[in-house]
Each structure stands twice: as C-alpha cells, then as structure tokens.
Amino acid sequence: xxxxxxxxxxxxxxxxxxxxxxxxxxxxxxxxxxxxxxxxxxxxxxxxxxxxxxxxxxxxxxxxxxxxxxxxxxxxxxxxxxxxxxxxxxxxxxxxxxxxxxxxxxxxxxxxxxxxxxxxxxxxxxxxxxxxxxxxxxxxxxxxxxxxxxxxxxxxxxxxxxxxxxxxxxxxxxxxxxxxxxxxxxxxxxxxxxxxxxxxxxxxxxxxxxxxxxxxxxxxxxxxxxxxxxxxxxxxxxxxxxxxxxxxxxxxxxxxxxxxxxxxxxxxxxxxxxxxxxxxxxxxxxxxxxxxxxxxxxxxxxxxxxxxxxxxxxxxxxxxxxxxxxxxxxxxxxxxxxxxxxxxxxxxxxxxxxxx
Numbered sequence: 001x002x003x004x005x006x007x008x009x010x011x012x013x014x015x016x017x018x019x020x021x022x023x024x025x026x027x028x029x030x031x032x033x034x035x036x037x038x039x040x041x042x043x044x045x046x047x048x049x050x051x052x053x054x055x056x057x058x059x060x061x062x063x064x065x066x067x068x069x070x071x072x073x074x075x076x077x078x079x080x081x082x083x084x085x086x087x088x089x090x091x092x093x094x095x096x097x098x099x100x101x102x103x104x105x106x107x108x109x110x111x112x113x114x115x116x117x118x119x120x121x122x123x124x125x126x127x128x129x130x131x132x133x134x135x136x137x138x139x140x141x142x143x144x145x146x147x148x149x150x151x152x153x154x155x156x157x158x159x160x161x162x163x164x165x166x167x168x169x170x171x172x173x174x175x176x177x178x179x180x181x182x183x184x185x186x187x188x189x190x191x192x193x194x195x196x197x198x199x200x201x202x203x204x205x206x207x208x209x210x211x212x213x214x215x216x217x218x219x220x221x222x223x224x225x226x227x228x229x230x231x232x233x234x235x236x237x238x239x240x241x242x243x244x245x246x247x248x249x250x251x252x253x254x255x256x257x258x259x260x261x262x263x264x265x266x267x268x269x270x271x272x273x274x275x276x277x278x279x280x281x282x283x284x285x286x287x288x289x290x291x292x293x294x295x296x297x298x299x300x301x302x303x304x305x306x307x308x309x310x311x312x313x314x315x316x317x318x319x320x321x322x323x324x325x326x327x328x329x330x331x332x333x334x335x336x337x338x339x340x341x342x343x344x345x346x347x348x349x350x351x352x353x354x355x356x
Contacts, residue, residue, distance in 0.1 A: 105126070
C-alpha cells in the first residue's frame with residue numbers, strides 16, 4: 001500500500017511565500033517618468049523690451065522650435081508687440097518683433113502648425129480685452145518670413161479663435177479653438193472651423209454660475225479629444241479650482257462646467273494628450289482667486305482627467321515670484337513647454353516621457 005506524500009511544514013511555507021511574491025517588473029508596470037532633455041531661457045540678457053509674457057511654442061522640424069510671446073514696457077502698454085525666436089532648446093536666435101498692427105497693446109500669441117506644415121501665429125489686438133480683435137500671420141518656411149496680417153473674423157470684437165491655448169484638430173478634421181470673452185462675466189466658448197481655419201463658427205457660451213463660482217468667471221479653455229467626437233476642456237477660473245466641461249458631438253454642444261480637484265489661482269493652464277493616451281497638464285497649485293503663481297507643476301492623468309498626480313515640480317519659488325501662462329506641445333513621446341519666468345524671461349523645457 002502506497003503512503004500519501006505529505007510535504008513538510010517548511011516546504012508548504014516556502015511555497016506560500018513564493019506564490020505571494022510578484023515579480024519586480026510587474027510592480028512597476030504602467031510607471032511614467034519624465035526625462036529632462038533640454039532646459040534654457042529663451043531671451044538674451046540684453047533685449048529690446050522690459051517685460052515678456054504669455055508665451056507659445058511649436059515644434060517645426062528636427063530639433064527646431066519657434067517660440068513667441070508679447071513683449072514691451074508692461075502688459076497693456078501701447079508699445080507691446082508680438083515677438084518671436086527660433087532655437088533648438090539650447091540656443092535661440094535674437095528676438096524679432098513679427099507683429100505690430102498699430103500702436104495699441106498686443107496680447108496672447110498662439111502658434112499652430114497645420115497639416116501642410118504651415119505655421120499660423122494668432123494674436124489679439126486692442127487697448128482693452130473686451131474689444132480685442134483677433135489677427136493672424138502665416139509662414140511656409142518655418143518662421144523665416146511671414147504673410148501680411150489678416151483679421152480672423154473681420155469686425156468681431158472680444159476675441160475669436162484661440163484666446164490663449166493652441167487649437168486642436170479632431171478626428172473628423174475639425175479645428176477646435178478654446179475661446180472666451182471677458183466683457184462683464186468671463187465666459188468660455190469654442191470656435192469651430194471645418195475648412196482649416198478659413199472660416200470660424202462661434203457655437204455659444206458655456207453656462208457660468210457666477211453666484212456659486214465667485215469672482216470674475218472662467219476663461220482660456222485647454223482641449224483634448226479622448227475618442228472620436230468626445231472632446232473635453234479644462235478651464236481657468238476665479239473659483240479656486242480648475243473646472244471641466246465635456247462634449248460628445250465633436251464640440252458642438254457642451255456640458256455645464258463642473259469643478260475638478262485641481263487648484264487654480266485664476267492663472268493660465270495648458271495640457272496635451274500624448275500617444276500613451278495620458279494627459280499632461282501645466283498648472284499653478286494654489287486655490288485662492290488671484291493667488292500665488294510661485295509654483296508650477298506638470299500633472300499627469302492616466303484616466304482621462306478623472307484623477308491627477310504631479311509628475312514634475314517645475315518651479316517652487318518664493319512669495320512674489322511668477323511662473324505662469326504655460327504652453328505645452330507634444331510629438332511622439334516628447335513634450336516641450338514654455339512659461340513666463342518672473343515677467344523678465346521665457347523658460348523652455350523639453351522632456352522625453354518614458355512608460356515602463
């Protein structure tokens with residue numbers, strides 16, 4: 001008669017221990033890291049203006065970028081124009097003023113590359129935000145030369161097209177620009193173009209509950225498409241937090257904006273969706289209206305913006321410092337960004353995103 005094989009107690013414990021262990025590689029599955037490639041200041045020590053703000057950038061080819069901003073004595077001064085430089089992330093050309101329609105303040109340039117690799121530079125013109133005009137110039141030679149300025153929507157006041165952040169191109173080819181109006185209550189909307197920017201359709205303001213929000217309202221949407229026709233925006237607000245709205249019909253109609261967990265001191269934000277489907281957001285982590293812009297973070301969401309973690313703390317300054325109005329772009333598994341550095345310079349950073 002065969003006796004049953006009874007394993008020793010030590011062997012049983014050893015097998016249980018091994019079975020409960022997960023391979024080290026599995027523990028790190030889905031881990032995202034940002035590898036710094038380049039970090040520099042865009043402007044030289046000696047420059048022909050006192051202040052620089054509201055930068056924008058575009059990746060033109062290879063290692064080359066264009067960066068634009070508004071520069072002059074101070075925001076709202078009549079000598080403020082739109083300036084531009086080209087560089088590889090390490091060194092930059094001397095800044096050149098590329099747009100000055102007339103002797104009134106210019107504002108909020110936005111660089112955008114279309115499917116033909118033409119570069120469009122949108123910007124605002126006007127002594128007050130409520131009467132902004134939107135103008136644009138185009139370049140077919142990576143910013144070496146530019147077309148004559150044209151008004152985006154002739155005669156329109158208050159701003160059309162992209163108010164501060166880059167447009168996105170949806171899966172059906174529609175261009176969507178995050179826009180807003182600051183006459184009275186700040187109100188966001190999107191401008192839609194079905195013909196590659198030739199004409200634009202203002203599709204109506206989103207609902208702003210100013211009584212519950214407090215302060216001025218909400219402006220400057222940053223956009224992404226999660227799946228065909230499903231478009232989303234995050235919004236700068238006066239309510240201490242970033243708000244969100246969603247569309248299921250290619251940006252034609254939008255949900256009422258709702259509060260997220262992300263703080264916002266009434267300062268500009270911008271994001272991109274990378275090929276890994278994750279979202280990368282630049283924001284100031286303070287939750288008081290007109291609060292601190294002394295810290296600037298790169299946030300990461302792996303669930304379409306439902307939850308966020310901080311991937312990189314880009315700046316953590318002292319009281320009175322300003323690191324604001326960020327812009328971010330993506331290509332392949334790379335992101336690059338610019339932002340205002342104490343109104344005296346424009347900071348540039350380039351990261352490679354690694355997914356393990």
